[in-house]
Amino acid sequence: MTTIEAPKSLAQTGYEGYAVHTCNEAPDGGVIPNWVDAPQIHGSWNAGVMAILRAAIPAHLLPPETLERHASDAQVADSQAEHRQFWEGIIRNPDGSLNEDQVHAELADYGHLIREVPKVYDAITGGMLSKPNYFAHAVIGVYEDQRNRDIDDAVLEVLADLYRDLEDEDVRELIMLAAQPHGDLLAEVQHQVHIAQLVAAHVSSAP
Known part of the structure; x- marks a missing residue:
């Protein structure tokens, strides 16, 4: 039977990235332990990740950490009663005994x-969200934001190409107007020029 490893948490990913960046050297000169060998730090790293997510993602897209923090006692009781009613008919035998x-x-x-x-x-949010208890609207929201950024980047790249190739000022002004909903066109043009210069320098220096 093939064993399927669970995806790494963001905390573990960040910790292991930190370890690679520091060549596994701790601030005190010791060796940074493997994630699985240091359970005492997991809570701190998870808290750090949540702080970053709260800064980077709108609050309404973040999941509740527990039901009790986001519901009254009455709402919790209603939710638990609803769950019991749903599962009773599935996991109980007709005589009321548990159907193991x-x-x-x-x-x-x-x-x-x-x-x-x-x-x-993890795949559709670019590694930003991975826990299975996220609400659907949170995952969809992050995915749509990322997709829209990708579309904006692609449109800007095409318009920047046109802007560089066409020298008519009236046409360039129209391109600038078309680019406004998608971002900073001139910054993209400068980026393309910089990349072209780097490539040209690399080619000219090749033996």
Whole structure:
């Protein structure tokens, strides 16, 4: 049976990136331990990641950490009652006893979701979100923001090419107007010129 590793958390990814950047050397000169060997730091790194996410992502796109922090006692009670009512008909036998086979089947499905959903979230949000308990609107929101940025970048790149190739000032003014909803056209033009200069310098210096 093939063992499928769970995706790394953002905290682990950040910690391992820090370790690579410092060549595994701790501030006190010691060796930075592997993530799995240092469970005492996981909470701190997770807290750091959450602080970064709160700064980078609108609050309404972040998931609640626990139900109790975002609901009244009455809402929690209603939610728990709703869950019990839903599951009673699935995991109970007609005589009221627990159907263990059905419980195992449901847990198997749940385990599959826990393994696979984070991979999808991680892929479509560019690594920003991966926990399976994010609300759908949070994942979709991050994905759409990233997609819109990609579209803006692609449009700017095409318009910058046109701007550089066409010297008519009236045409350039129209291109500038077309580019306004997508970002800073002149910055993109300067970026392209800089890249072209770097490539030309590299070619000219090649043996």
